[in-house]
Amino acid sequence: EVQLVESGGGLVKPGGSLRLSCAASGFTFSSYSMNWVRQAPGKGLEWVSSISSSSSYIYYADSVKGRFTISRDNAKNSLYLQMNSLRAEDTAVYYCAREAVLNIWGQGTMVTVSS
Amino acid sequence: QSALTQPASVSGSPGQSITISCTGTSSDVGSYNLVSWYQQHPGKAPKLMIYEGSKRPSGVSNRFSGSKSGNTASLTISGLQAEDEADYYCCSYAGSSTVFGGGTKLTVL
Numbered sequence: 392e393v394q395l396v397e398s399g400g401g402l403v404k405p406g407g408s409l410r411l412s413c414a415a416s417g418f419t420f421s422s423y424s425m426n427w428v429r430q431a432p433g434k435g436l437e438w439v440s441s442i443s444s445s446s447s448y449i450y451y452a453d454s455v456k457g458r459f460t461i462s463r464d465n466a467k468n469s470l471y472l473q474m475n476s477l478r479a480e481d482t483a484v485y486y487c488a489r490e491a492v493l494n495i496w497g498q499g500t501m502v503t504v505s506s
Numbered sequence: 507q508s509a510l511t512q513p514a515s516v517s518g519s520p521g522q523s524i525t526i527s528c529t530g531t532s533s534d535v536g537s538y539n540l541v542s543w544y545q546q547h548p549g550k551a552p553k554l555m556i557y558e559g560s561k562r563p564s565g566v567s568n569r570f571s572g573s574k575s576g577n578t579a580s581l582t583i584s585g586l587q588a589e590d591e592a593d594y595y596c597c598s599y600a601g602s603s604t605v606f607g608g609g610t611k612l613t614v615l
Binding site: 428435436437438441450452486491492493494496497498499 | 509540542544546553554557558563593595597599602603606607608609
C-alpha cells in the first residue's frame, strides 16, 4: 500500500525549532518529487516547499523562505522539514504529499506555536 | 504567490450539477495546463480529484470533470451525491512555486 506518515509535530514556543519527518512506503521514494503543504486551523491549504527526487531542485513559499529547510534521505525513504524561528502564524497541520500533482497525502502532523 | 480565487461556497441538490471556478493569472493558471483539484472532508487529508486540468486519477468518479479557459479553471460535479459535500481546493503550478485557491465549501441540500 502506498503510504506517507508524518511525525514530529507538537507544541513549541515562538522563536523555537521543530523537525518534521515523513516516512514513505509502498513506492520507489527516490523516483518522486515531494512536497510539504500546511493548513492552519479552519483555513485553506498552503503550499510550503518542494524538493525534486535527487534534491537538485528545492523551492519555498515566500512565507517560510529563510526559516524552513526541506530535505530528504532516499536511502531511508524519508522527507524532512526543519522549521526554525517559528511564529504563531506557522501553527497548522503539516502534510507531506507526493509529486507535483500531490497525488498521495499523509494524515498530517499538528504544529502549534504558542507561548 | 497570491492565492487563486474560488467562491467561498456553492450548493446544489442531489442529482444536480455544480461548477466551482478558480481564477488565477497569466503567471499560473493561464500559463500552465497544470491545474489540479482536491476534495477534503472534515478532519481528513485532501484527495486528488483532477490533475493536469481535466484528467481523473484511477478510482475517481467520472461525475467529476475539469476544464480551463484562459486564467480560469473549473471543476464540475454532475449527479450530486450526499458524499460530495466537502471542501474543494484548486491548485496550480506557478513556475518555482505552487499556489492554492482559498477553498470552496460544497453543500448538498
